[in-house]
Amino acid sequence: MTRSTSFSRGIPAAAAIGATVLGAGLGELVAAIVAPSASPFSVIGGGMIDIAPAWAKNLAIDLFGTGDKAALLVGIAVLLLVVAGLAGLLEWRRPPWGRVVLVGLGVVGAVVAMTRADAGTLSPVPSIVAGGVAAIVTALLLRRLRRPSTLAPADTGLTRRGVLALSGVAVMAGALAALGSVALSSGARAVSAVRAALRLPAPATTVDVPAAAELGIDGLSPVITPAADFYRIDTALVVPQVDPATWSLRVHGLVEQEVVLRWDDLVALPQQETVATLVCVSNGVGGDLVGTARWLGVPLRDILARARPTAEADMVLSHSIDGFTASSPLEALTDDRDALLAIGMNGEPLPIEHGFPVRMVVPGLYGYVSATKWVTELEVTRFDRAEGYWTPRGWSERGPVKLQSRIDVPRAGARVAAGDAVIAGVAWQTHVGVSGVEVQIDDGPWQPATLATAISADTWVQWSIPWQATAGEHTLRCRATSTAGETQTEARTPPAPDGATGWPEVRVTVA
Ligand SMILES: Nc1nc2c(c(=O)[nH]1)N[C@H]1C(S)=C(S)[C@@H](COP(=O)(O)O)O[C@H]1N2
Ligand SMILES: [Mo]
Numbered sequence: 196m197t198r199s200t201s202f203s204r205g206i207p208a209a210a211a212i213g214a215t216v217l218g219a220g221l222g223e224l225v226a227a228i229v230a231p232s233a234s235p236f237s238v239i240g241g242g243m244i245d246i247a248p249a250w251a252k253n254l255a256i257d258l259f260g261t262g263d264k265a266a267l268l269v270g271i272a273v274l275l276l277v278v279a280g281l282a283g284l285l286e287w288r289r290p291p292w293g294r295v296v297l298v299g300l301g302v303v304g305a306v307v308a309m310t311r312a313d314a315g316t317l318s319p320v321p322s323i324v325a326g327g328v329a330a331i332v333t334a335l336l337l338r339r340l341r342r343p344s345t346l347a348p349a350d351t352g353l354t355r356r357g358v359l360a361l362s363g364v365a366v367m368a369g370a371l372a373a374l375g376s377v378a379l380s381s382g383a384r385a386v387s388a389v390r391a392a393l394r395l396p397a398p399a400t401t402v403d404v405p406a407a408a409e410l411g412i413d414g415l416s417p418v419i420t421p422a423a424d425f426y427r428i429d430t431a432l433v434v435p436q437v438d439p440a441t442w443s444l445r446v447h448g449l450v451e452q453e454v455v456l457r458w459d460d461l462v463a464l465p466q467q468e469t470v471a472t473l474v475c476v477s478n479g480v481g482g483d484l485v486g487t488a489r490w491l492g493v494p495l496r497d498i499l500a501r502a503r504p505t506a507e508a509d510m511v512l513s514h515s516i517d518g519f520t521a522s523s524p525l526e527a528l529t530d531d532r533d534a535l536l537a538i539g540m541n542g543e544p545l546p547i548e549h550g551f552p553v554r555m556v557v558p559g560l561y562g563y564v565s566a567t568k569w570v571t572e573l574e575v576t577r578f579d580r581a582e583g584y585w586t587p588r589g590w591s592e593r594g595p596v597k598l599q600s601r602i603d604v605p606r607a608g609a610r611v612a613a614g615d616a617v618i619a620g621v622a623w624q625t626h627v628g629v630s631g632v633e634v635q636i637d638d639g640p641w642q643p644a645t646l647a648t649a650i651s652a653d654t655w656v657q658w659s660i661p662w663q664a665t666a667g668e669h670t671l672r673c674r675a676t677s678t679a680g681e682t683q684t685e686a687r688t689p690p691a692p693d694g695a696t697g698w699p700e701v702r703v704t705v706a
Contacts, residue, residue, distance in 0.1 A: 204284060204287075206340060206355050206358055206359060207283040207284055207286060207287035207293075207337055207340065208279075208280035208281070208283040208284055209280075209283070209358075209359060209362045210283055210333060210336035210337060210340070210358055210359075210361075210362045211279045211280060211282050211283025211284075211286060211293060211297070211329070211333045211336075211337075212276055212279045212280050212283065212362065212366070213332070213336070213361070213362030213363065213364075213365035213366045213369075214279070214297075214328070214329045214330075214331075214332035214333040214336060214362070214365055215275065215276070215279035215282075215297065215329040215333075215369075216276075216279075216365060216366045216369035216370065217328055217329070217332055217365040217366070217368050217369035217372075218297070218301075218324070218325040218326065218327070218328035218329030218330075218332065218369070219235065219236070219275065219325050219329070219369060219373070220368065220369030220370060220371065220372030220373040220376075221324055221325065221328050221369065221372050222234075222235040222301075222304075222321045222322060222324050222325025222326075222328075223235065223236060223321070223325075223372065223373045223376035223377075224372040224373070224375050224376045224379075225320060225321045225324045226320075226321035226376065226380075227375070227376035227377075227379035227380040227383075228379065229317045229320060229321070230308075230315055230317040230318050230320060230321060231380050231383055231384075233308040233311075233315070233317070233318035233319070233320070233321050233322070234321060234376070234380070235301075235304045235308070235321050235322045235325050236268055236271060236272075238304060238307050238308040238311055238318075238322070239271055239303075239304055239307060240267050240268055240271055241307075241311060242307040242311075243267065243271070244267070255267065275300075278296070278300065279297070279329065281296075282294075282296040282297050282333070283333060283337075286333055286334065286337055287337055287340075290334075290337070291334070293333060293337075294330040294333060294334055295330075297326055297329040297330040297333060298326045298327065298329075298330045299326070300325075300326050300329070301322050301323050301324075301325050301326015301327060301329070301330075302322075302323070302326060303322075304321075304322030304325065304326065305318075305319035305320075305322040305323050305326075306319075307322075308321070308322055332365060336358050336361060336362065339354060339357070339358055339361075340354060340355065340358050382436040383434075383436050383547075385436070385438065386436040386437065386438055386547060386551070387547060389438055389439065389440070390544050390547065390551055390552075393439070393544045393552075395462075395466075395491060395538065395539045395542075395543070395544060396462045396463075396466050397466070398466045398467060398468040398491055399465040399466055399467060400465075400467045400468060401468045402468050402469065402470050402489065402650065402651075404418065404419065404470065404489075404650055405648045405650070407647060407648035408647050408648045408649065408650050408656075408657070409647065409657070410619065410647050410657045410659055412604055412617060412619045412657075412659060413604070414603055414604040414605070414606065414619075415603045415604050415619045415620070415621075415657060415659070416603055416621055416657075418487060418647070418650065418654070418655075418657055419470070419487055419488065419489060419541065420486035420487050420488060421541065422488065422540050422541050422543065422546050422549065424486070425486040425488065425540075425546075425549065426475065426483060426484045426485065426486055427548050427549065428475050428477065428484060428562065429519065429548075429568060430517070430519055430584070431517050431519075434547055434548050435515070435516050435517045435568075435569040436547065437516055437551065437552055437569050437571075438552075439458040439552040440458065442457070442458050442552050442553060442571065443455055443456060443457045443458075443571065444456040444461070444498075444536070444553065444570065444571060444572065444573065445571070445572050445573070446498060446499065446501070446502040446572075446573045446575065447502075447572070447573075447574060447575070448508070448512075448573075448574040448575035448576045449504055449505045449507060449508035449575045449576060449577070450502035450503055450504050450505065450508075450575050451502070451503035451504075451505060452501065452502050452503055453502065454498070454501050454502045456498065458552065458553075461493060461536070461538065461553065462538065464493045464497070465493070466491050466492060466493060466538075466539075467491070467492065467493065467494060467533065467535065468489060468490070468491050469489075469490050469491075469492075469533040469535055469556070469558075469653065470487065470488070470489050470490070470650045470651065470653070470654050471487070471488070471490055471533065471535075471556055471558045471625065471653045471654060472485060472486070472487040472558075472623050472625050472653065472654045472655045473485070473486060473487075473488070473556060473562055473566055474561055474562065474596050474599070474623065474625065475561065475562050475563070476561040476562070476563050476564075476590065476594055476690055476693065476694050477690045478599070478690065478694075478695065479689070479690055479695050480599070480687065480695050480696070480697040480698070480699050480700075481601050481602070481607075481699035481700070481701070482601075482695075483601075485599075485601075485621075485623065485655070487650075487654050487655055488540050488541050489539075489540070489541050489542065490535055490537040490539065490540060490556050491535075491537060491538060491539030491540075491542075492535035492536050492537035492538050492539065492553075492556070493535065493536050494533065494534065494535060494536075495511075495528040495529075495534045495535065495536050495555065495557075495573075496528065496529045496530075496534065498536055498573070499511070499525075499528060499529055499573070499575070500529075502573075502575065504525060504529075504575045505575075507577060508525050508575045508576065508577060509524065509525050509526075509577050509578055510522050510523065510524060510525055510575075510576050510577055510578045510581065511523050511524075511525055511528055511573050511574065511575055511576070512573075512574040512576050512581050512582075512583060513555055513565075513567040513570050513572070513573050513574075514567070514570070514571060514572035514573075514574060515567050515568060515569045515570055515571065516569045516570075516571045517569060518584075519567065519568075519584050520567070520583045520584045521555070521563060521564050521565055521566070521567045521583045521584065522564055522578065522581065522582055522583035522586060522592055522593075523555075523557060523560060523564055523565045524578075524593065525575065527557055527559060527560055527565070528557065532557070532558050532559060532626055532653070533558060533653065534555070534556070534557040534558065534565075535555070535556045535557075536553060536554075536555060536570070537550075537553070537554050537555065537556045538552060538553055545568075549568060550567075550568025550569050550570070551569070553569075553570055554566065554567060554568040554569065554570055555567045555570055558625045558626040558652075558653035559595060559596055559625050559626030559627070559653070560594055560595060560596060560625075561594035561595075561596055561694065563583070563584070563585045563590060563594060564583060564585075564592075564593060564594035565594070578592055578593075589691055589692055590691060590692050590693070591692045591693035593693075594693060594694065596623070596624055596625045596626070596627075596694070597624065597693075597694040597695070597696060598622075598623075598624040598627070598629075598675055598676075598677050598681055598683050599622065599623060599624070599675070599683070599695075600620060600621070600622035600623075600629075600632055600658075600673050600674060600675040600683060600699060601620045601621055601622070601673075601699050602618060602619075602620040602671055602672075602673050602699055602700075602701045603619060603620045603621065604617060604618060604619040604620070604659075605618070605671075605701065605703050606701070606703075607701045607702060607703070608702065608703070608704075609703050609704075610703070610704050610705075610706055611664050611703050611704070611705045611706075612664070612705070612706070613664050613665060613666050613705050613706065614663070614664060615661065615663065615664075616661070616662045616663070616664040616705075617659055617660070617661055617662060618634055618644070618659065618660050618661075618662050618671055618673075619657065619658065619659035619660075620632070620657070620658055620659075620673060620699075621655045621656065621657055621658070622655060622656055622658060622673075622675035623654070623655035623656070623675075624675070624677045625652070625653050625654070625655075626652055626653055627652060627677045627678055627679055628649060628651075628652030628677065628678040629646070629649065629655075629656050629675050629676070629677060629678065630676050630677060630678045630680075631643060631644075631646065631675065631676040632644040632646060632658040632673055632674070632675045632676070633673065633674055633676075634660050634671065634672070634673050635671070635672040635673070635674075636662065636669060636670075636671055637669055637670055641674070642660060643660075644658040644659060644660040644673070645658065645659055645660065646658050647659075652678065658673075664705040665705060666705050666706060667704075667705060668702065668703075668704055668705075669702070669703055669704075669705060670700060670701070670702050671700070671701045671702075671703065672698045672699065672700045672701075673698065673699055674698050683696070683697075683698060684696050684697070685697065685698050
C-alpha cells in the first residue's frame with residue numbers, strides 16, 4: 196500500500212515533467228522555424244524582465260553578472276518543471292485540472308508572445324504547441340497508468356516502469372528538439388547580424404526613376420515595391436542562412452574555364468543598378484505575385500564571359516544552396532539585357548528571405564526559370580541534358596514572361612462614391628514593354644488609359660483613367676498591349692504550365 200502511494204505520486208509527476216519537457220522543446224523548435232522571435236522561453240523571459248521591479252533586476256545582475264539572462268532562463272526552467280510535476284499530481288487526482296494548468300501555461304506564453312513589440316502573426320503558435328503537447332502527452336501517459344495493459348492486467352508494476360520509461364523518452368526527445376532550435380536560431384541570428392553590418396559597394400551605373408513613373412494614386416501599387424511588401428515564393432521551409440564569408444559561386448559544366456567567385460571577388464567588380472519587375476509564373480489573372488525593385492549586382496553576362504561557355508551550351512542551370520534549380524536559356528543571360536547576379540534590393544543587402552547574400556534577377560523570364568535565391572552554382576549545360584526544379588513537376592522548361600495587367604483601384608468589391616472616380620493599375624511584360632492599356636466598363640467600348648512614364652521595358656508601368664461613376668453595380672476590365680503589338684487575349688488559361696492569360700475583371704458597387 197505504501198509503495199503504491201509513493202508510486203502514485205512520483206510517476207504522475209514524472210510523466211507530466213516528461214510531457215512538459217517534450218512540449219517545451221517542440222515549442223522552441225517550432226519557434227526557430229516559424230517565428231524565431233516568439234520562442235516560448237525567450238518571450239516569457241522577456242516578459243519577466245519587462246515586469247520585474249528594478250531591485251529584482253539589480254539583484255539578478257549582482258548575483259549572476261552577465262550570466263543574469265542565463266540564470267533567468269534556468270530559473271524559468273526549474274519553475275516550469277515544478278509546476279509540471281504539480282500539474283501531473285493534479286491530473287492524477289482531479290482530472291482534467293492538470294491538463295488545464297498545462298494548456299493554461301501555453302496560453303499565457305501565447306498571450307505574452309502576441310503582446311511583444313516584434314510579434315508577428317505566427318507568434319502565438321510556439322507556445323500553443325508547447326502547452327498542447329504537454330497536456331496531451333500527460334493525459335495519454337496517465338491514462339496508461341490508470342488502465343494497465345490489457346495483455347497483462349495484473350502486472351501494474353510493468354505499466355509503471357513503462358510509463359516511467361516513456362517519460363524518459365519524452366525528456367530526451369524534448370532536449371533534442373531544444374538543441375535543434377538552438378542550432379537553427381543561432382545560425383539565423385549570426386547571418387542577420389552579418390547582414391545588418393554589411394555595406395554595399397556603390398553602383399558604377401545608376402538608374403534615375405523619372406518622377407512621372409509614379410502616379411501617386413491612393414491604393415495603386417507604388418512603382419517601386421518596398422522589400423517588406425515584396426511577394427515571397429520559394430520551396431524553403433526553413434530560410435537558408437548563408438554567410439557571405441563562406442559563400443561562393445562555382446561556374447562549371449560546358450565551359451572552357453571553370454570559375455569560382457567568392458564574396459570579396461564579387462563586390463570588387465563594377466556594380467550595376469537595374470530596376471526590374473519580378474513575376475511569378477503562378478501569378479493568376481489579377482494576382483499580386485509580382486513586384487518591382489531596384490536591384491544592385493554584377494551582370495551575369497560578365498561572369499559567364501569569364502567561364503567561356505562552349506558552342507554546344509544552350510542553358511544555365513542555376514543551383515541554390517537549398518537544392519532548388521532554375522533552367523535559364525544561356526542567351527537570356529548573355530544578351531544585352533540587365534540579367535544580374537544581385538546583392539542589393541532597394542538600397543540594402545538582399546533580405547534573407549529574398550536570397551541573401553546573392554540571387555539572380557533576369558528581366559523577361561519568370562522567377563521559377565531565372566531568379567534563383569541563395570545561388571551558389573551556375574551549371575552551364577543543355578536543355579536536352581538537364582532540367583530545373585519545376586520542369587518535371589508540370590511547368591514548362593522555358594518561362595518567358597507573358598503580357599499581364601491588373602486593376603488596383605478600385606479594389607474588387609469596393610463601394611465607390613458616384614461621380615468623379617479613377618480606375619488605375621499596373622501592366623507589364625518584362626523586357627518587352629507595354630505600349631498601351633485599355634479599360635472597359637461593363638460591356639461598353641474599350642477606352643485608352645493614360646500610361647505613366649515607364650522606367651524601362653523591364654519594369655511594370657502604372658496606368659489610370661478617369662471614370663464618371665454612376666449608381667449601380669459595375670464590372671471593370673482591362674487589357675494591355677505590348678510594344679511588340681500583342682494585345683492581351685480574353686482567353687482564360689490557368690498559370691500551369693507557362694503562365695496565366697485573360698483579362699482581369701473587378702466588380703464594384705457605386706452608390
Ligand atoms: N532557392 C530558391 N530560389 C527561388 C525559388 C525557390 O523556390 N528557391 N523560387 C523562385 C520563384 S518560383 C520565384 S517567383 C522567385 C520569387 O522571388 P521572391 O521570393 O524574392 O519574390 O524566386 C525564385 N527563386
Ligand atoms: Mo514563381
